[in-house]
Amino acid sequence: MSKIILIGAGVGGLTTAAILARAGMDVTVLEAHIYPGGCAGTFYHQGYRFDAGATLAGGFYPGGPMDIVARATGIENWPISPTPAGDPAPAMVVHLPEGDAVPRFGDARRHAEHRAAFGSAGERFFAWQEHTADALWDFALRNPAWPPQTLTETAHLMGHITRWLGADVRRLSPALLADAFRPVAAHLRGAPERLRQFVDGQLLISAQTTSERANALYGASALDLPRRGVVHLTGGIGAIADTLVRAVRANGGQVIFRQEVTEIVFERGKPVAVKTNKGQVFPADTIIANLPPWNLARLMGEQAPRVLKTLVGPPEGWGAFMVYVGVAEEAIPKGLALHHQVIEPGAQSGKLLSEYGEGRTVFLSLTPEGEKNRAPEGFRAVTMSTHTALEPWWTLYQHDRAGYDARKQAYLDRMLAAAERVIPHVRAAANLIMPGTPITFQRFTRREAGWVGGVPQTNLFRAWGPRLAPGVWMVGDSIFPGQSTAAVALGGVRVATTILGGEKRAETRY
Numbered sequence: 001m002s003k004i005i006l007i008g009a010g011v012g013g014l015t016t017a018a019i020l021a022r023a024g025m026d027v028t029v030l031e032a033h034i035y036p037g038g039c040a041g042t043f044y045h046q047g048y049r050f051d052a053g054a055t056l057a058g059g060f061y062p063g064g065p066m067d068i069v070a071r072a073t074g075i076e077n078w079p080i081s082p083t084p085a086g087d088p089a090p091a092m093v094v095h096l097p098e099g100d101a102v103p104r105f106g107d108a109r110r111h112a113e114h115r116a117a118f119g120s121a122g123e124r125f126f127a128w129q130e131h132t133a134d135a136l137w138d139f140a141l142r143n144p145a146w147p148p149q150t151l152t153e154t155a156h157l158m159g160h161i162t163r164w165l166g167a168d169v170r171r172l173s174p175a176l177l178a179d180a181f182r183p184v185a186a187h188l189r190g191a192p193e194r195l196r197q198f199v200d201g202q203l204l205i206s207a208q209t210t211s212e213r214a215n216a217l218y219g220a221s222a223l224d225l226p227r228r229g230v231v232h233l234t235g236g237i238g239a240i241a242d243t244l245v246r247a248v249r250a251n252g253g254q255v256i257f258r259q260e261v262t263e264i265v266f267e268r269g270k271p272v273a274v275k276t277n278k279g280q281v282f283p284a285d286t287i288i289a290n291l292p293p294w295n296l297a298r299l300m301g302e303q304a305p306r307v308l309k310t311l312v313g314p315p316e317g318w319g320a321f322m323v324y325v326g327v328a329e330e331a332i333p334k335g336l337a338l339h340h341q342v343i344e345p346g347a348q349s350g351k352l353l354s355e356y357g358e359g360r361t362v363f364l365s366l367t368p369e370g371e372k373n374r375a376p377e378g379f380r381a382v383t384m385s386t387h388t389a390l391e392p393w394w395t396l397y398q399h400d401r402a403g404y405d406a407r408k409q410a411y412l413d414r415m416l417a418a419a420e421r422v423i424p425h426v427r428a429a430a431n432l433i434m435p436g437t438p439i440t441f442q443r444f445t446r447r448e449a450g451w452v453g454g455v456p457q458t459n460l461f462r463a464w465g466p467r468l469a470p471g472v473w474m475v476g477d478s479i480f481p482g483q484s485t486a487a488v489a490l491g492g493v494r495v496a497t498t499i500l501g502g503e504k505r506a507e508t509r510y
């Protein structure tokens with residue numbers, strides 16, 4: 001039987017492994033770290049369980065990505081509950097530069113919020129966004145195989161489009177076609193600046209770029225997260241990966257921790273094994289790398305295909321500056337929503353993209369009141385992140401440690417100042433404050449240079465597909481549909497079902 005090695009226990013890799021194992025394949029996941037989840041892991045530190053990167057979990061509604069994953073992997077229940085705080089709670093609250101806050105409700109209350117916050121321009125924009133997302137959602141969920149990489153996949157895609165249009169040919173409107181080639185900003189012409197800032201902030205966390213650059217089709221779907229529903233994972237976001245690890249094992253596969261793959265061994269152009277930092281050799285004829293392309297290029301060495309060999313450092317995209325804070329419960333306003341995006345006055349919408357992250361937009365999540373084992377008695381765990389360019393951190397780290405430390409302190413101060421708009425006096429109420437730079441992220445996830453969030457979604461036609469070389473595949477947020485736990489899980493479904501014999505079978509199976 002074919003032997004499959006999965007490198008990395010991120011959500012994308014574990015989803016792929018659990019499906020393949022369930023189909024009876026011989027699957028082993030090798031993970032460098034001591035726990036699974038990568039960017040969506042939950043780590044233990046001084047009595048706290050902090051979400052390392054991702055905090056907001058979507059896609060668990062009936063028929064949604066995580067429901068598809070559950071059915072494909074045999075998971076009976078995800079450890080989820082509706083997001084506590086509120087009735088029902090907003091998915092998140094966006095704090096605008098002018099000082100006011102706009103909750104993002106998934107239910108009918110959103111219309112009134114859009115009207116009150118942005119007037120008729122807001123109503124028009126979100127009417128387009130929701131209409132476009134509705135048109136695409138079903139199509140994309142049933143066909144995550146983008147971009148097609150073989151004739152079979154192209155034929156399958158064409159058949160899928162024909163069936164989709166057969167159901168209602170009006171779906172293919174000229175506006176929808178145009179949106180495949182233009183940015184979200186095409187729908188914001190003449191809109192008030194605060195609406196742009198709001199949309200830019202939301203796109204930055206969901207498409208990794210702002211409205212002037214985010215593709216309109218991708219952007220409309222990415223902005224739909226609140227409407228599709230956000231859940232809380234008991235124990236933290238890492239519970240997704242924990243559940244998947246149990247599914248891999250229950251389905252007969254293996255997950256082995258503390259095994260960093262250092263080389264993929266090839267014979268006559270085909271993979272035959274991987275070597276790890278423990279000196280172990282694991283035979284394999286199929287390798288699935290839950291890694292960014294730069295990491296995979298290094299493991300493949302001379303055998304890397306041209307597309308990997310010609311890569312130069314992470315060209316586009318982001319690192320993350322993180323702050324993990326333990327805060328006294330009494331300092332947290334009663335009934336506070338769990339997720340917040342703070343947009344500071346310095347975030348210049350529509351200007352240089354580089355000015356939009358860097359502590360000027362901050363995402364902040366806190367653990368629910370009273371959640372067991374997440375924080376010492378009377379405290380709650382807070383995870384904060386901001387997008388940051390990689391290069392300055394690495395240059396300082398390698399050549400000017402004092403400069404690196406000073407920059408870290410400056411970012412920490414900026415992030416805490418932003419946090420005070422959500423939790424006043426957060427600094428005074430903290431018993432633990434721990435910053436992390438892209439260097440930290442690289443250390444814990446091994447991702448090249450701490451590059452996170454995948455490729456900014458500016459162009460649908462430049463997306464990476466999963467098939468890299470004979471017997472070598474890539475999963476995770478570097479391939480379409482990109483970043484988020486739900487998106488990488490969908491990418492995993494695609495890869496597993498393709499390996500199992502084509503998406504046609506996969507579609508009927510789930």
Ligand SMILES: Cc1cc2nc3c(=O)[nH]c(=O)nc-3n(C[C@H](O)[C@H](O)[C@H](O)COP(=O)(O)OP(=O)(O)OC[C@H]3O[C@@H](n4cnc5c(N)ncnc54)[C@H](O)[C@@H]3O)c2cc1C
Pocket residue numbers: 007008009010011012013030031032033036037038039040052053054055056057058259260261262290291295320385444445446447452453454475476477478482483484485486488
């Ligand atoms: C700061 C931040 C905030 C985010 N917020 C959200 C959010 O709120 N909601 C959301 O849905 N998404 C969010 N995301 C995105 C989401 O976390 C990621 O897109 C997703 O988790 C990536 O999954 P992946 O499958 O690509 O694997 P990764 O998370 O990249 O995991 C890869 C795994 O491979 C392991 N590994 C690497 N190299 C090796 C090797 N050589 N040998 C063995 N193992 C190896 C790593 O240790 C890691 O466990 C956020 C990301 C970040 C960074």
